[in-house]
Amino acid sequence: MDLMKALYTRRSIRKYKNDPVPKNMIEQLLEAATMAPSASNSQSWSFVVIQDVKLLKEYSDRAKALFLSLTKDKPDPHNYLKILSDPDFNIFYNAGTLIIIYGSDQLTAYGDCCLAAQNLMLAAHTMELGTCWIGFSVALLDQADFKAELGIPQNLTAVAPLIVGYPDFIPSGFSRNPAQVMIWK
């Protein structure tokens, strides 16, 4: 698949087959992620891979509770309160793999990690794997207790949690607004 085709056909996947993604494919995805540009080639990313569906369900429950407690007094235009209050809703959509990209405490780490994440998602798509960025999980993954539990250094910041798996349903996707060019001199 050429790059333009990958850009235009990648979708966020929220329904996965049970087949586990083999280690060598995960390694290919991680390597593709590290091909991203980064400030001064600082490569300020680190990866955590979790391939344990039971553990991911537990993390989902904890992430939902935390997200709800942090946002309960905030405006809720997307009805997250209702979605996240459903005990059957797994924020990781029962995917078998979660890859979390953590950024270092360098100022440019957030940008570096986002670019690595996009590389990973596009590479996965060309390998017929699905991915979805799970923003709902960031608060948990960045909690001091959670990092201590997994042995993740406290100075690292959770940037991009990406679920990976074999798609069981590929949505047609949302349309995009035309690029709003404000100024073109």
Ligand SMILES: Cc1cc2nc3c(=O)[nH]c(=O)nc-3n(C[C@H](O)[C@H](O)[C@H](O)COP(=O)(O)O)c2cc1C
């Ligand atoms: C920063 C970020 C956070 C996201 N968080 C979630 C999430 O928690 N759950 C989810 O189902 N999708 C999440 N998504 C996926 C978006 O909903 C999706 O990219 C968007 O609707 C466009 O659809 P597409 O990826 O299929 O083009 C997130 C995407 C980004 C970039």
